[in-house]
Amino acid sequence: MTPRPPAPLAPPQVEAFARNGFVGPIDVLSADEVAAVRAAVDEVVADLDRLAPQLYEVEQAYSERPGEVVCHFLGGWRVHARLRELVFDARIAARCAQLLGVDALRFWHDQVFCKPPQHPGVVPWHQDYSYWTRTAPARHITMNLLLDDADEANGCLQFVPGSHRWGLLPKVPFDAPIEAVRAHLPAGAAWQPVAVPVRAGQATIHHSHVLHGSDANRSDRWRRAVVLNFMADGVAVALPGPLLRGVPELPLGAVVDGPHFPVVWRRG
Numbered sequence: 001m002t003p004r005p006p007a008p009l010a011p012p013q014v015e016a017f018a019r020n021g022f023v024g025p026i027d028v029l030s031a032d033e034v035a036a037v038r039a040a041v042d043e044v045v046a047d048l049d050r051l052a053p054q055l056y057e058v059e060q061a062y063s064e065r066p067g068e069v070v071c072h073f074l075g076g077w078r079v080h081a082r083l084r085e086l087v088f089d090a091r092i093a094a095r096c097a098q099l100l101g102v103d104a105l106r107f108w109h110d111q112v113f114c115k116p117p118q119h120p121g122v123v124p125w126h127q128d129y130s131y132w133t134r135t136a137p138a139r140h141i142t143m144n145l146l147l148d149d150a151d152e153a154n155g156c157l158q159f160v161p162g163s164h165r166w167g168l169l170p171k172v173p174f175d176a177p178i179e180a181v182r183a184h185l186p187a188g189a190a191w192q193p194v195a196v197p198v199r200a201g202q203a204t205i206h207h208s209h210v211l212h213g214s215d216a217n218r219s220d221r222w223r224r225a226v227v228l229n230f231m232a233d234g235v236a237v238a239l240p241g242p243l244l245r246g247v248p249e250l251p252l253g254a255v256v257d258g259p260h261f262p263v264v265w266r267r268g
Helices: 011-020 031-046 048-054 060-064 081-087 090-100 182-184
Strands: 022-027 071-074 105-113 125-126 140-146 158-159 202-207 212-214 223-232 263-266
Touching: 011 022, 011 090, 031 081, 031 105, 031 223, 048 071, 081 105, 081 223, 090 105, 090 140, 090 202, 090 223, 090 263, 125 182, 140 158, 158 202
Parallel strands: none
Antiparallel strands: 022 202, 071 105, 105 223, 105 263, 125 212, 140 202, 140 223, 158 212
8 A cells, every 4th residue: 555645634623633532534545445454354354363372462252252242353463464554654643643742653552343244242332541551641542444334333433522531431341231331430421422424444533531332233234443543652651561462571661662662653
């Protein structure tokens, strides 16, 4: 893929992100690029048992109950060149850096979500940073890039506008009921989820603390997405232990760096 120069997000998009904690849809990939990335995802999923040791994580609940739990894995960039290209794609990195307001953006990790047609699996409401407290400060951001047209019928992402200002809530298991986190909302929190339909090749970008999730795929269509997670250059190790499986351990308090966490964008 040869990415075209990225167009900066317009002021209303930046304002929407600050107000709601998310923005989109945003055009990213062409139809040909979508087809290439979709083929890469399908190749990895078809060979997931063999590739699992090279990945950061394959969702255990999916491995045990694939008919009930959404296929979800981390580290696709380590096993497929097409997925690695996305990590360094300026159309992705530059826009995430713009919204995060940083001069240098560092890669955190990628994820893949696959919902087959008529699959009952959901992704419970959650805040991304609740799973990422081993790094601090919370200067992270995520792009969710769709490889299929997504709407409410096949389980598009839904967000709770303004929930990025509610503070950090407890993390929930990936196979928990979709509304499990609602037992932990702050008093007076306005629960008004918004579904964001997105076409293949488009994306949403969201804040690390905004509540989001997705429902079952009730359609006869696939819903596949590649998720790219980034952080500001300068984020440090906040808990002992490797940041990701198979990655050399960094000292507690050290700035996160190295080949597993490359700088993918720097203000020129």
